[in-house]
Amino acid sequence: MAKIKVGVLGATGNVGQRFIQALDNHPWFEISALAASERSAGKKYGEVADWKLGTEIPESVEDIEVVAIDPKNIDADIVFSALPADLAMTIEPAFAKEGFVVASNAASFRMEEDIPLAIPEVNPDHLDLIDVQKKNRNWDGCIITNPNCSTIVMAVTLKPLLEFGIESINVATMQAISGAGYNGVYAMSIYDNIVPYIGGEEEKIETETLKIFGDFDGAKVKNAPFKVSASCNRVPVIDGHTEAIWATLAKNPKPDAVRDAFLKFDPGLSHLPTEPKHPIIVRDEPDRPQPRLDRDMGKGMSVSVGRIREGIRYVALGHNTVRGAAGASVLNAELLKEKGYL
Missing domain, CATH: 3.30.360.10 (Dihydrodipicolinate Reductase; domain 2)
Structure with missing residues (x-):
């Protein structure tokens, strides 16, 4: 079975690094794009990531060229957002409009009426808000969020x-x-x-x-x-x-x-x-x-x-940065795949 292509937005930051750690050797997902600020774009991830975790940078991402955060730069079906809330407010909808599933760790859209605030073990049925969201906003993609x-x-x-x-x-x-x-x-x-x-x-x-x-x-x-x-x-x-x-x-x-x-x-x-x-x-x-x-x-x-x-x-x-952040978003994405949204 071919793996689903995924991207990470804000890939060089603390939570972005946790996303990469969680996705390394994932049986369903494969990192195809890493996006960060303009100053990192065009350089290899291993050169620009100030890696702070207690493991080595995964070999699978070391030589990936970092791209600027723009939908046209990303070849993926789903993007994991480790963006600050102020940037996520405009960037995440831009990706959703272009057909991406956005699994967000940011607080920007958590309390929006038509956007799921999901924990798979707690409220998996709330993911069905995606259908409401797509209809309301006329998006081909969607945004799902995990809580604080x-x-x-x-x-x-x-x-x-x-x-x-x-x-x-x-x-x-x-x-x-x-x-x-x-x-x-x-x-x-x-x-x-x-x-x-x-x-x-x-x-x-x-x-x-x-x-x-x-x-x-x-x-x-x-x-x-x-x-x-x-x-x-x-x-x-x-x-x-x-x-x-x-x-x-x-x-x-x-x-x-x-x-x-x-x-x-x-x-x-x-x-x-x-x-x-x-x-x-x-x-x-x-x-x-x-x-x-x-x-x-x-x-x-x-x-x-x-x-x-x-x-x-x-x-x-x-x-907090695994169960409470990157791991939570990845688990949400796995449930999305099971429910047919990927």
Whole structure:
């Protein structure tokens, strides 16, 4: 079977590098184009990418010539967007109009009424918004988005709790510095410190969660009825967002019942290449999960939970640039292929 050609927009940045890492030797997808700023265009990727990951640059992309970000430069069926939100606002629709499927990690279109905000394990039916989107916008292609990194980690753990009736969620996040990009947080600002503010982050968690858990009626998504309150903090951890979550549940389950729900969670997506064997891993140790020990579980795609207590209160942890960014977009694309959109 011939592989599907894919491109990466913003290929030299932190998330762009994660996309390349996730797509290297992918059984369904093959990188055919890498796009970045004009100053990188015309040069080999290995020459312009300031590679920051703990692996070598894949040989398959080292000699690919980087092109400027323009639909006419890209030979691919789907493009993965690691663009900043301001650039994505104009660039992503340009690609969708030209017939590309755009799997976006940017925040620009997440809350648009006709654009899916998708997590395959949580709301796969929302991908059918693509048909509504194409009709509304007269596009040959489409845009799909994955949520904010912290939202994804929390939402995966909330899915099994739906059976207990979610009334409200409170969350305090402890977010890794990689979420701000490689140069996003000055060393002297974060060493020996916690910054109790991340611009726009709390609002994203509070609004995106309601759309993700909303009901899709074939035309639009009606937001979930429960409330979400978030407090976000930047902590001196390189990768891995940790979240303390308080869930008010209508059926008032015991911690053992919640633990069992986490353990039994099976979204039926194990045939997708990027889906981990266990989307949720339960840690019974009193001091787990921890970023350094648990962020790479399931090749970075599993969410670990622990400290499940009366209330219901628990701690969740996920790799923010894998589960919460590039890996999430690749998993979305795999589900798109299965549903016939690629």
